[in-house]
Amino acid sequence: MYLAKVVGTVVATTKVDGLEGVRLLVVEPVGEDGSPAGPREVATDAVTAGPGELVYVCTGREASMALDESFVPVDVSVIGHVDDVMVCPEETPAGSGRKGKR
Amino acid sequence: MLLGRVVGNVVSTIKHPSHVGYKLLLVKPDDADGKPEGQSVIALDLVQAGVGDHVLLLREGSSVRDLVGNANAPVHAAVVGIVDEVER
Numbered sequence: 001m002y003l004a005k006v007v008g009t010v011v012a013t014t015k016v017d018g019l020e021g022v023r024l025l026v027v028e029p030v031g032e033d034g035s036p037a038g039p040r041e042v043a044t045d046a047v048t049a050g051p052g053e054l055v056y057v058c059t060g061r062e063a064s065m066a067l068d069e070s071f072v073p074v075d076v077s078v079i080g081h082v083d084d085v086m087v088c089p090e091e092t093p094a095g096s097g098r099k100g101k102r
Numbered sequence: 103m104l105l106g107r108v109v110g111n112v113v114s115t116i117k118h119p120s121h122v123g124y125k126l127l128l129v130k131p132d133d134a135d136g137k138p139e140g141q142s143v144i145a146l147d148l149v150q151a152g153v154g155d156h157v158l159l160l161r162e163g164s165s166v167r168d169l170v171g172n173a174n175a176p177v178h179a180a181v182v183g184i185v186d187e188v189e190r
Contacts, residue, residue, distance in 0.1 A: 047116055
């Protein structure tokens with residue numbers, strides 16, 4: 001699962017069985033700072049997202065599980081709207097985690 | 103599983119019902135030297151980890167679905183451990 005930005009929608013009238021009525025979006029993977037982080041992909045939409053929105057997506061076999069019909073050929077699915085991303089301002093050096101506190 | 107570092111939190115109010123109640127963490131996998139490297143992954147938090155923690159990242163959907171107890175949850179990654187120490 002990773003962050004992505006919705007950059008467009010796809011209209012396809014001829015699709016395989018099981019994908020009728022499923023919204024398709026063009027998503028661009030982004031890093032935690034919002035910068036593009038990979039090639040654009042077509043994703044199915046499980047949460048009614050729209051262009052310009054920051055979302056998170058699920059890939060692989062699990063992507064189809066977000067849809068009403070789960071045995072469909074899908075490999076990327078938008079599964080949540082992202083309201084906020086809180087990133088640690090500076091990365092802590094390796095090994096300096098909360099050692100021994102749990 | 104991968105070793106990684108929690109670099110942030112993701113706040114999402116509208117999400118798949120199976121994700122409700124779980125914290126979403128941004129985890130950056132470690133490189134060979136233990137430094138965060140590459141594309142960060144969003145993972146469900148199953149161990150109450152927080153930003154800065156060194157964690158075990160599970161990226162196998164079937165196992166994560168088993169852990170969350172929902173056979174139809176669209177999840178691909180979860181934080182399943184907090185690492186105290188790694189000998190290299």
